[in-house]
Amino acid sequence: MPGPPPDPNAVRRNKKTPGVELPACGRQGDPPPVPKGIDLWPAGVEIWRELWSLPQAVEWERMHAHRVVARYCSMSDSDEPDLAELRQLEDRLGLNPKAMRALMWTIGVPESAEVAAQTAKSSRERRLERTRRGVRAVDPASA
Numbered sequence: 001m002p003g004p005p006p007d008p009n010a011v012r013r014n015k016k017t018p019g020v021e022l023p024a025c026g027r028q029g030d031p032p033p034v035p036k037g038i039d040l041w042p043a044g045v046e047i048w049r050e051l052w053s054l055p056q057a058v059e060w061e062r063m064h065a066h067r068v069v070a071r072y073c074s075m076s077d078s079d080e081p082d083l084a085e086l087r088q089l090e091d092r093l094g095l096n097p098k099a100m101r102a103l104m105w106t107i108g109v110p111e112s113a114e115v116a117a118q119t120a121k122s123s124r125e126r127r128l129e130r131t132r133r134g135v136r137a138v139d140p141a142s143a
Helices: 042-051 056-063 066-076 083-093 097-103 111-119 123-134
Strands: 020-022 105-107
Touching (some): 056 066, 066 083, 097 105
16 A cells, blocks of 8 residues: 655655756856966967856865966977876866766756747747638638
């Protein structure tokens, strides 16, 4: 015999923590200075600039992950990078789709797309509108 239904107001013990929605436009502004003690070649500095404009950079800044990002830039610019270490850093920084899922990070919808989605009619609405325009009342006496 089944027990009583579960209480909908009960606190779930395995409730997942909410994810983080990152801004689609990325992090705004100039990149932060490279941490002291980490020297980057010109290519590494370019990687640093690119990375700090990504949506993930908003979370890196919140977490103060500047040194981890700098280490990734330094290793990426190396003549013989340790690919295993680079992959681990990519995962920690959320630089691939699987890592973003694991970190529960999503990239939000760009504002222009959001506005377009709100103003656009669904295909069903457009079909109904065409049908209404195409159907006309016919006077049976005139036929």
